[in-house]
Amino acid sequence: MIDGLRLTFHLAGINNQNFLMRDEQTGSYWQQISGRAVSGPMAGRSLTLVPSDELSFKLWKSEEPQGTVVRDVAAYAREYSPENWDVDMAKARTVLSFPEHGMKQRDIVMGVQAFGASRAFRYDALLREKLVMDHVGLEPVMIAVGPDNASIRIFRRHISGVDPAPDFYRVEGQSALFIDAATGSGWNFQGCAISGKLKGACLERVETIKDYWFDWRNYHPDTTIFAGTRAAH
Amino acid sequence: MKTQRPGWMFLLLWLAAGAGAWALLIYPIYVIRPFRHQGARELLIALSVMRYRPIGMILAVGGMLAAVVWYWRMEHRKWRRFFSTVGVLTVAAAALLSRINIYELMFHPAGTPVVAAATESKLDGGEMVIAVKVDGAARAYPIRSMSYHHIYNDVVAGEPIVATY
Numbered sequence: 579m580i581d582g583l584r585l586t587f588h589l590a591g592i593n594n595q596n597f598l599m600r601d602e603q604t605g606s607y608w609q610q611i612s613g614r615a616v617s618g619p620m621a622g623r624s625l626t627l628v629p630s631d632e633l634s635f636k637l638w639k640s641e642e643p644q645g646t647v648v649r650d651v652a653a654y655a656r657e658y659s660p661e662n663w664d665v666d667m668a669k670a671r672t673v674l675s676f677p678e679h680g681m682k683q684r685d686i687v688m689g690v691q692a693f694g695a696s697r698a699f700r701y702d703a704l705l706r707e708k709l710v711m712d713h714v715g716l717e718p719v720m721i722a723v724g725p726d727n728a729s730i731r732i733f734r735r736h737i738s739g740v741d742p743a744p745d746f747y748r749v750e751g752q753s754a755l756f757i758d759a760a761t762g763s764g765w766n767f768q769g770c771a772i773s774g775k776l777k778g779a780c781l782e783r784v785e786t787i788k789d790y791w792f793d794w795r796n797y798h799p800d801t802t803i804f805a806g807t808r809a810a811h
Numbered sequence: 812m813k814t815q816r817p818g819w820m821f822l823l824l825w826l827a828a829g830a831g832a833w834a835l836l837i838y839p840i841y842v843i844r845p846f847r848h849q850g851a852r853e854l855l856i857a858l859s860v861m862r863y864r865p866i867g868m869i870l871a872v873g874g875m876l877a878a879v880v881w882y883w884r885m886e887h888r889k890w891r892r893f894f895s896t897v898g899v900l901t902v903a904a905a906a907l908l909s910r911i912n913i914y915e916l917m918f919h920p921a922g923t924p925v926v927a928a929a930t931e932s933k934l935d936g937g938e939m940v941i942a943v944k945v946d947g948a949a950r951a952y953p954i955r956s957m958s959y960h961h962i963y964n965d966v967v968a969g970e971p972i973v974a975t976y
Contacts, residue, residue, distance in 0.1 A: 579970075579971055584971045585971075585973075586964050587962050587964055587973045587975075588912070588914075588915050588920060588962065589914055589915065589918045589920075589961050589962050590912050590914050590915055591839075591843040591858075591912075591914055592843060592844075592845055592849075592914070593843070593849050593854055594848060594849050595845070595846075597914075597961065597975075598843070598858075599962060599973070599975070600912070600915075605862065607858050607861075610975050616854075616855070616858065617855060617858035617859060617862065618858070618862055625973070628943050628945065628972050629943070629944075630941050630942060630943045630974075631941070631942040631943075632939055632940070632941055632942075632954070633939065633940055633942050633951075634936065634937055634938065634939055634940075635932070635934045635935065635936055635937070635938045635939070635940050635951065635953070636936030636937065638929070638940055638942045638949075638951050639929045639930070639932075639936075641949075642929060642942070642944070642949035642951075643929055643930060644928075644929070644949065645928075645929040645942075645948075645949030645950060645951060646926040646927065646928060646929065646948075646949070646950050646951070647926060647927050647928075647929055647932040647934060647940070647950070647951045647952075647953065648924040648925070648926055648950065648951070648952050648953065648956070648963060648965070649924075649925045649926060649927050649932075650953070650956050651919075651921050651922065651925075651956065651960065653919075654919050654921075654959060654960070655956070657959060658955050658956055658958075658959045659955060659958055659959065671846055673846060673847060673848040673849075674848065726937075728937070728939065729939075
């Protein structure tokens with residue numbers, strides 16, 4: 579929606595392997611990653627980002643039992659890629675190359691642009707470490723892998739009345755997924771305390787984009803990288 | 812007034828209109844093609860060409876139609892008339908093709924999304940979804956279908972949104 583005008587988008591081009599969308603109503607072209615119009619009557623305007631998560635279906639369903647799922651389009655469902663399509667995609671050629679920090683162009687990162695800084699968290703390192711205490715700019719954040727070992731969420735480690743920002747530890751076999759070092763309260767993957775002194779408090783979510791390294795780096799030239807606190811095995 | 816060489820005149824017009832129309836058609840396709848590096852400037856030029864080329868195409872086709880009418884008045888030999896008509900059609904073909912966006916054919920649009928309740932969905936538990944929540948209404952877009960269609964124009968809790976992958 580822009581100025582009360584409801585836009586309908588089509589995939590209409592590609593810009594260094596990040597696609598361009600054309601809206602039917604004004605014919606403007608929009609960049610996918612930024613939601614910003616790059617050409618046409620809407621040039622310079624931006625769509626409002628709707629917060630989103632990339633979760634396993636099982637985890638999402640447990641959090642949102644009343645939710646709805648978009649069905650496959652029957653006519654094309656047979657052509658959908660297999661579940662492991664990303665394995666082949668990882669080998670596809672890229673037209674941009676940022677051979678920095680030992681990154682491969684199609685390494686997957688969770689990118690955060692917030693608090694005046696950009697930071698890319700290596701997806702494989704996050705899955706390996708499960709819970710990471712880190713900073714984006716000067717802001718303490720934590721990156722948490724869900725109980726399904728696949729979904730990832732990022733939170734500010736800011737709790738009113740708790741200063742400095744506490745570290746969190748992962749716990750196994752309890753209804754809570756982690757506890758904070760300041761009060762020992764138990765927190766779930768939605769970032770809310772479900773036991774202890776802070777019960778009922780919720781951490782603020784930090785928006786993240788799952789992206790290929792080359793694409794993230796192209797749009798965030800100043801990005802720093804989190805490659806893991808421990809060496810990869 | 813009678814022009815001495817209507818054939819040459821028509822040929823020149825055809826070359827100009829044809830080259831212009833085909834350049835307008837091909838340049839954006841050349842620039843915006845997969846597996847090619849797109850420079851910021853050339854991309855903006857290509858997108859501007861796409862934006863304004865209907866005007867160019869109308870001028871080219873309109874000019875050629877006027878030219879062929881003029882030419883037929885001058886020229887009565889059938890085969891010359893035939894080739895002049897073919898000339899107009901080559902320009903019209905570029906104009907028609909410019910109305911088609913290859914990407915919009917290549918990536919099949921998903922149309923209006925049809926949804927199922929989370930509890931009724933047959934989706935495998937391990938499949939990844941993009942999840943959004945708008946005004947308390949939760950919706951999930953399976954990645955496997957998103958990586959095929961790439962775009963869903965959807966409405967969640969009355970709010971129009973576009974989900975992209």
